Amino acid sequence: MIIRGEDIIIRTIARVLVPFIQLYALYVIMHGHYSPGGGFQGGVILAASMVLLYITHGYSEVNRKFSVNIAALFSSIGVLIYSGIGFLCLILLGNYLDYSKLYKLLNVDPAHARSLGILGVEIGVAFAVMAVMFSIFFDISTGGISPEDEEEKD
Amino acid sequence: MEVTLLVQAADDAFRILENARGQAVDLLDTATKLTSDTRLMEEKKFQAVFVGAQKKKSALQNFVVTFLLLFAFWALLSGKFDTFHLSLGVICSFIVALIGHDLLFANLRVGDMRVIVKRFFAYLPWHLYQIVVANFQVAYLALSPKMPISPKIMRFKTKLESDISWVTLANSITLTPGTITIDIEEGEFVVHALSEKLADDLDTGEMEDRVAHVFMEADHIYIQDVLDVSRIFAEFR
Numbered sequence: 001m002i003i004r005g006e007d008i009i010i011r012t013i014a015r016v017l018v019p020f021i022q023l024y025a026l027y028v029i030m031h032g033h034y035s036p037g038g039g040f041q042g043g044v045i046l047a048a049s050m051v052l053l054y055i056t057h058g059y060s061e062v063n064r065k066f067s068v069n070i071a072a073l074f075s076s077i078g079v080l081i082y083s084g085i086g087f088l089c090l091i092l093l094g095n096y097l098d099y100s101k102l103y104k105l106l107n108v109d110p111a112h113a114r115s116l117g118i119l120g121v122e123i124g125v126a127f128a129v130m131a132v133m134f135s136i137f138f139d140i141s142t143g144g145i146s147p148e149d150e151e152e153k154d
Numbered sequence: 155m156e157v158t159l160l161v162q163a164a165d166d167a168f169r170i171l172e173n174a175r176g177q178a179v180d181l182l183d184t185a186t187k188l189t190s191d192t193r194l195m196e197e198k199k200f201q202a203v204f205v206g207a208q209k210k211k212s213a214l215q216n217f218v219v220t221f222l223l224l225f226a227f228w229a230l231l232s233g234k235f236d237t238f239h240l241s242l243g244v245i246c247s248f249i250v251a252l253i254g255h256d257l258l259f260a261n262l263r264v265g266d267m268r269v270i271v272k273r274f275f276a277y278l279p280w281h282l283y284q285i286v287v288a289n290f291q292v293a294y295l296a297l298s299p300k301m302p303i304s305p306k307i308m309r310f311k312t313k314l315e316s317d318i319s320w321v322t323l324a325n326s327i328t329l330t331p332g333t334i335t336i337d338i339e340e341g342e343f344v345v346h347a348l349s350e351k352l353a354d355d356l357d358t359g360e361m362e363d364r365v366a367h368v369f370m371e372a373d374h375i376y377i378q379d380v381l382d383v384s385r386i387f388a389e390f391r
Contacts, residue, residue, distance in 0.1 A: 008338050012321040019254040023224045026246040027231045030239075053257075065253055 002141050003058045014056040021049040029126045033118045039125030046126065047133030054137070068138055071131040078128025085120050097121070216259045219267065221251040223258070260317075273368040280364065285330055288352065292331040295349055307336070307346050308353055312362060314341075319369040326361055 025045035032038030054062045086097045094101035099117025100110040108116070228243035229235070259267075295303055314320055324335040324343065332348040333356055347353035 008317050009321050009324050009335070012317045015257045015260060016318075019220060019224060019250050019258050020227060022250045022254065023227055023246060024231065026250065027228060030242050030246065031232065031234075034234075 002055060011056045014052050018049050018053050021052070022046060025049065025126075029122055030119070032122045033115055039122035040129050042122075043126035043129030044133055046130040047137070050130075050134050051137050054141075066134070068135055071135045071138070074131035075128050075135070078124045078126070078131065081124030081127065082121055085117060085124070089117075213255065217251055217255040220255045220258050221247050224250055270369060273370075277364055277368050281326055281329070281361075284361070288331045288333075288355075291352060292348065295332075303348055304350050305346065305348055306350075306353060307344060308357070309342055309344050310357070311342050313371075314362065314366055314369070315371045316369065319365055319371055322368070323362060323365045326365065327356065 025042045025048075027042075028037035028045060029039055029042030032042065050062065050066055053065075085099075085102075088105070089098045089101050090096055092101040092104060097117075099114040099121075101113075102117050103110045103113035106113050106116060224247040225243055228247055229240075232239055232243060295301065312320065312323065314323060320338055320341070324338060327333050327335045327343075327345055332352040334346045336344040336346055338344070345353075345356065347356065
């Protein structure tokens with residue numbers, strides 16, 4: 001388990017930078033269908049911001065904001081969004097992930113519906129990637145034992 | 155005749171001077187009283203902040219300021235100003251500000267932001283000049299055949315109080331060529347300096363004073379006093 005670091009310079013700079021890193025990650029996700037980037041890249045940046053906070057501020061600080069249980073929940077929600085949009089297209093008599101069929105639901109022309117569908121899928125990918133990346137890092141750093149269990153053992 | 159006139163005039167002059175002196179003393183008295191009042195209020199405000207009465211308000215303020223900053227950052231990145239992208243930006247900034255409103259301004263006193271930003275930008279040109287000067291000094295050390303360096307590690311206790319001002323000072327020292335901040339241990343800076351002269355320049359403490367001025371620490375009350383008194387004098391005039 002990583003405890004709160006002692007170096008005040010690193011801790012303060014990380015504290016100031018984390019919100020901007022997170023917003024940049026969301027920017028990469030939301031503009032994935034216009035410019036380089038997308039769900040995976042944005043999700044990794046988002047996870048990196050959480051990992052930075054975890055390294056510099058320790059377990060307890062991050063656990064308040066984003067615990068491992070929430071990470072597990074988010075990874076499933078991400079997959080649900082992805083496959084949900086895919087199956088929605090199937091239900092609307094298209095192929096799997098054939099976004100243009102979504103225009104009946106969204107009330108826009110098919111081209112615009114494609115753009116919005118891709119955005120939705122990328123948000124799902126970002127959720128899943130972010131949560132899984134964070135929980136991988138968390139599992140490696142703790143050796144798979146969550147600190148609460150350890151406290152109970154003591 | 156002329157002598158009596160002269161004496162009378164001198165007498166008048168003395169009386170006027172006496173009056174002026176009395177008025178000035180009164181003025182100073184009221185000024186000091188007012189400043190002590192404001193100082194008392196200031197201390198009370200600090201206490202309130204420390205007790206946590208303003209905690210909720212400051213959290214909201216932090217949230218709003220963080221949100222606005224993040225949204226400006228989003229507009230800068232995105233460059234698309236149609237309704238769809240701007241509303242995405244609002245949602246994203248809102249989420250990030252919700253998660254991290256206690257990160258960006260963790261140790262800053264509320265209400266000081268505008269002054270700090272203004273003073274910080276006023277601090278930058280001085281610091282750039284300092285970097286240029288130190289560049290020449292280090293170039294001289296590196297190019298002269300004798301290479302008159304005397305590397306040393308110096309420690310000094312700082313009078314700064316908050317972590318953000320420590321970090322600003324530490325990074326200012328590191329950015330200046332020839333000196334590097336190694337560590338901050340409980341408010342004690344450990345700095346490596348390349349030569350005696352560079353170490354002496356740092357030891358004068360001008361940089362520390364300027365950083366303290368930016369973040370309104372250590373000499374904050376003093377500056378506030380001067381500002382208050384000047385306002386009172388302007389009113390009397």
